[in-house]
Amino acid sequence: MVVRFGNCIDSGIHQKVQMITNYLENHAFPGFIECVPAYTNVTVYYHPYLIYESYRKTNNQSLSPFLIVKSRMEEIINHLEEAEMTTNRKMEIPVCYGGEYGPDLEFVARYNNLTVDQVIALHSSGEYFVHMIGFAPGFPFLGGMSEKIATPRRSTPRQLIPAGSVGIAGVQTGVYPIATPGGWQLIGKTPLQLFLPNKNPPSLLQAGDIVKFFPISEEEFLFQKEEEA
Numbered sequence: 001m002v003v004r005f006g007n008c009i010d011s012g013i014h015q016k017v018q019m020i021t022n023y024l025e026n027h028a029f030p031g032f033i034e035c036v037p038a039y040t041n042v043t044v045y046y047h048p049y050l051i052y053e054s055y056r057k058t059n060n061q062s063l064s065p066f067l068i069v070k071s072r073m074e075e076i077i078n079h080l081e082e083a084e085m086t087t088n089r090k091m092e093i094p095v096c097y098g099g100e101y102g103p104d105l106e107f108v109a110r111y112n113n114l115t116v117d118q119v120i121a122l123h124s125s126g127e128y129f130v131h132m133i134g135f136a137p138g139f140p141f142l143g144g145m146s147e148k149i150a151t152p153r154r155s156t157p158r159q160l161i162p163a164g165s166v167g168i169a170g171v172q173t174g175v176y177p178i179a180t181p182g183g184w185q186l187i188g189k190t191p192l193q194l195f196l197p198n199k200n201p202p203s204l205l206q207a208g209d210i211v212k213f214f215p216i217s218e219e220e221f222l223f224q225k226e227e228e229a
Contacts, residue, residue: 004041030054096221101189130209138177138195138203157183191224
């Protein structure tokens with residue numbers, strides 16, 4: 001079931017998405033499997049048989065699983081103000097900009113009539129909001145990037161982008177957590193591992209986090225990369 005709060009990227013909409021996500025994760029109903037937050041909606045996965053059996057035993061009557069979940073979600077939404085919001089975590093991510101780590105940095109600078117240093121300064125001076133995790137395990141879609149460095153995706157996507165690559169696509173920025181094909185403009189790379197398959201949760205970043213990038217040298221990158229290994 002998809003619960004939609006709007007059709008545009010908006011902080012107020014995101015707050016509702018986070019509130020209902022937090023509520024469901026802390027007050028799971030019988031038959032609830034998981035919920036997946038996105039920019040404007042939350043997708044709720046549930047087990048129909050368990051939903052049906054739980055309701056029948058409690059209410060001594062039958063109702064379709066869809067209507068049971070629909071009624072439950074409407075009840076939750078009507079009391080969203082009572083749900084507890086978690087404090088936004090602030091996460092700092094080191095980035096080695098340019099060179100082999102950011103092969104598209106100069107293109108981004110030329111496209112926006114800026115110098116490379118100006119692009120780095122603009123990208124690392126902002127605070128970014130993690131709207132959602134998707135596309136690949138642990139991939140954060142970040143909002144809040146300056147439009148001064150907005151750059152279209154590559155016309156031809158790369159067949160393989162190294163894990164840790166920091167990219168720009170339109171007015172969004174993000175970090176590739178695993179090696180994967182992709183078409184974002186690569187401006188740098190972080191030594192941090194964003195996808196942690198042996199941990200729970202396996203994603204370093206979560207929806208609602210505040211991210212701050214800061215530049216590091218290649219020497220610092222290699223040192224931190226070795227520490228992460």
